[in-house]
Amino acid sequence: MTPLTYLALVLVWEAFVxxxxxPGWILPSPSAIAATAVTWAPELFFHSLVTVRETLxxxxxxxxxxxPLAVVIAFTTTLRRLLYxxxxxxxxxxxxxxxxxxxxxxxxxxxxxxxxxxxxxxFPILVNVVAGFEAVPKAMLDLMxxxxxxxxxxxxxxxxxxxxxxxxxxxxxxxxxAVIGAVIGEFVAAQEGLGYLILISSAxxxxxxxxxxxxxxxxxxxxxxYGIEFLEKRLVTWSP
Amino acid sequence: MSSEGVSARDALRGANDTGxxxxxxxxxxxxxxxxxxxxxxxxxxxxALGPIDLAxxxxxxxxxxxxxxxxxxxxxxxxxxxDVPTEGKIWRYGAxxxxxxxxxxxxxxxxxxxxxxxxxxNVMLPxxxxxxxxxxxxxxxxxxxxxxxxxxxxxxxxxxxxGGMKQRAAFCRALLSDPQLLLLDEPFGALDALxxxxxxxxxxxxxxxxxxxxxxxxxxxxxxxxxxxxxxxMSNRPGRPRLDISVxxxxxxxxxxxxxxxxxxxxxxxxxxxxxxxxx
Numbered sequence: 035m036t037p038l039t040y041l042a043l044v045l046v047w048e049a050f051v052x053x054x055x056x057p058g059w060i061l062p063s064p065s066a067i068a069a070t071a072v073t074w075a076p077e078l079f080f081h082s083l084v085t086v087r088e089t090l091x092x093x094x095x096x097x098x099x100x101x102p103l104a105v106v107i108a109f110t111t112t113l114r115r116l117l118y119x120x121x122x123x124x125x126x127x128x129x130x131x132x133x134x135x136x137x138x139x140x141x142x143x144x145x146x147x148x149x150x151x152x153x154x155x156x157f158p159i160l161v162n163v164v165a166g167f168e169a170v171p172k173a174m175l176d177l178m179x180x181x182x183x184x185x186x187x188x189x190x191x192x193x194x195x196x197x198x199x200x201x202x203x204x205x206x207x208x209x210x211x212a213v214i215g216a217v218i219g220e221f222v223a224a225q226e227g228l229g230y231l232i233l234i235s236s237a238x239x240x241x242x243x244x245x246x247x248x249x250x251x252x253x254x255x256x257x258x259x260y261g262i263e264f265l266e267k268r269l270v271t272w273s274p
Numbered sequence: 275m276s277s278e279g280v281s282a283r284d285a286l287r288g289a290n291d292t293g294x295x296x297x298x299x300x301x302x303x304x305x306x307x308x309x310x311x312x313x314x315x316x317x318x319x320x321x322a323l324g325p326i327d328l329a330x331x332x333x334x335x336x337x338x339x340x341x342x343x344x345x346x347x348x349x350x351x352x353x354x355x356x357d358v359p360t361e362g363k364i365w366r367y368g369a370x371x372x373x374x375x376x377x378x379x380x381x382x383x384x385x386x387x388x389x390x391x392x393x394x395x396n397v398m399l400p401x402x403x404x405x406x407x408x409x410x411x412x413x414x415x416x417x418x419x420x421x422x423x424x425x426x427x428x429x430x431x432x433x434x435x436x437g438g439m440k441q442r443a444a445f446c447r448a449l450l451s452d453p454q455l456l457l458l459d460e461p462f463g464a465l466d467a468l469x470x471x472x473x474x475x476x477x478x479x480x481x482x483x484x485x486x487x488x489x490x491x492x493x494x495x496x497x498x499x500x501x502x503x504x505x506x507x508m509s510n511r512p513g514r515p516r517l518d519i520s521v522x523x524x525x526x527x528x529x530x531x532x533x534x535x536x537x538x539x540x541x542x543x544x545x546x547x548x549x550x551x552x553x554x
Contacts, residue, residue, distance in 0.1 A: 171386075173382050173384050173386045174386055174388070176351075176356055176380070176382070176386075177380070177382070177386050177399075178403065179356055179374055180354055180355075180356060180374045180378070180379070180380050181374070181376075181399070181400055181403040181404060182373070182374050182375075182376070182403075182404070183403045187403055191388075191399075191402070191403070192388070195388065195390045270390075271390075271431075272389040272390040272431055272433065273389065273433050
């Protein structure tokens, strides 16, 4: 969609709200949302910071946990047979459903939100990286074997480059989940964060503020997603 | 291949050259005795190959031609040490084969260049993996790239090259470690007809300059005759040599070789065998 389409949509929304005199607590007009966002700017900024922090720390921790595990699963047959079915089974659990339990176990601070983010990010990264390690074309393996290359050498020269685009695919899925995970955590129990702000402002019929917070969440999601895509374009300069 | 002023022989058999050891001249480069290869068991049991007895004389170019599915690629994998025969024994230069060797290089049907690495890095791969001294290997890589007309593309990524150029780069990579034995697994199979002919003639010249042993697997009879000192026609599965003809055509070979009466004669013999089922 072009910026003009967005502008047109906003104008239609504004006109619609005004024409039918829709009450602000049901659907605020874009101009009302903007005015509220300006008034509440310091609070919006503070709560965004909390949510971004939970998202990023959780995402990075998921990377730290999933990458070594992906290596172990891809290269040790026994552990793969043992771990992979368990992990795939766990992947089927809707992680969001675990949020209340995580809060129960870990309290209401930032830690339980980070744990929820780790849970939702972990599997997309793991599954994609394992697939990447296994996506090495047979002919390339033959080539390396014909040079008597060690498994370590094949890993370094062949499997890592092949798996890199897969890692980024996993990261792009994960970062989108990460924001959702953080917000869900804040919905369940929190005193700060954009999820908390949305919950509180909706409860108090401050719908314009809720809209402003949702808009900010969207912007955060998009920026994080494109940040990863930017990194990918810098690191994966080749096309297969 | 396509560069003036550089004699391939001088360039590639310089200080780097260990030559073919004189005492090895009489030892076959490859010798297969009673080789068979089967896959699967029970209902899925397939005898893909053999039994085959075959000796490839050092310094010769042997073409193996056969219909698809005759196990000729399996044969090459066995000789390369990438696969183990079910029965029989393989010797290379008089020594029992135990897996891949630095002295053997393979050119595959697909170029198998790493898309993330430059052409030069791809050609240098054997040196990196085998741990050959960097400087001489680099020098040799540039000479090979120059001979194949790829020098200006050394820094390019493979996807910027045409199909023929990619396969030339794959040849450079195979030749980097100066292998005694070159295994060619339908190396022109993925190319268009024109590039195919051009490249096979280049290979013919290059091989003559290098004086190494080569084994070509192909399903193209003309290509087999054009390049080979000897053409072996394989039967359908299980693949076995049905015809073993010495190609006594003069070298260097060129486009006119295909008009030579002897070429036409061999071609007809081979074709006759390829298109009739074995009666036994």
